[in-house]
Amino acid sequence: MALSHIRTVLWTLVAVAALGATGLYVYTTMTRPAQAVALGQGDYELVTATGEAFNRDSLKGSPSMLFFGFTHCPDVCPTSLAEMTVWYEALGDKADDLNAFFVSVDPERDTAEIIGDYVSWTGHVTGVTGSPDEIAKAAKSWGVYYAKVPLEGGDYTMDHTASVFLVNAEGEFEGTIAYRENSDTALAKLRRLLEG
Template sequence: MAVIAVLAVLLAGGMAVIFQQFVAGRSDQLLTSGGAIGAPFELVDHNGEPITEQAMEGRPVAVFFGFAHCPEVCPTTLYEMAGWLNALGEEGEEIGAFFVTVDPERDTPEIMRAYVTNFTDRITGITGDPEKVAALTKSWFVYSRKVPLDDGGYTMDHTASIYLVGRDGNFKGTIAYGENGETAVAKLRRLVKG
């Protein structure tokens, strides 16, 4: 049994490395092509109000895809993102920050509102029809997959990077999960100036 457990850990680790290489390669491809990212969408924000891609147009944006039942990556990322936006102060007021669920089956507007507002009022939660959310995540080249749990529930595997997009709608890079805070703030500062 121990051998099987070790093999499972190695396989999971190997898949994580392969996935990170995929994301890095995709990021490089988008950057070198001046790549537009995303697509038109009609969903709802964490207040239950309609939201479309127009909320992200004409200003720099930071977009993170995750879910409210996430045990570590999502709360850590939202906490850090809130801190980086605070660190920028007035300089970062123009940045639109968004948290798009990859679990719209559970993440209702009410749940998203309670979750996101625990971190800051600067981040807008986005949820809605599962098929429309899936189309949006695909247009951002975001990986997400439902993973069944032994207790009958599930969790979600998903891309853990924050996507940065300029005023022109083009992809400008990412902030990786666990990235140094000073580096992250510097990237957001360049995003504003760019």
């Protein structure tokens, strides 16, 4: 095969790829919703372990950490709560204005009293629960996945998003801390959040 023929074939492939990429860009731009709701800006009405109302306005006024989990969680939730406690200790006085909320994705079992007991050892985290419908609204607002998973013997566990959401003092989403993220990286994110 002649070198000029190979060049022609290669340039044709480049042109086809470019057209395909352009078409994909145009398609995704045109099919994108006109106004997507910002993460965390949906409406929901939950309740804290102490009986106070909890909604998106509850995240305004101070920066916050927000985590969705459940009290029967075998590993992810206790680990995340322990990490939050370590972060508070590492930040010291700088974390005085930092709020933390643990929102249940298992309202069938996690009453206000149970979730309050579950987070009480942390000294910093507020437990939040609510009706199944309102929990679903809150999870949807934050883009949180959760699902009931049956276990042998009739019990169940919950699959759920394991990230900690970072929320600024205006109640707006600022980022996440991944499950088991490097502690130095997590603390750097929290310092940026606290600095506003």
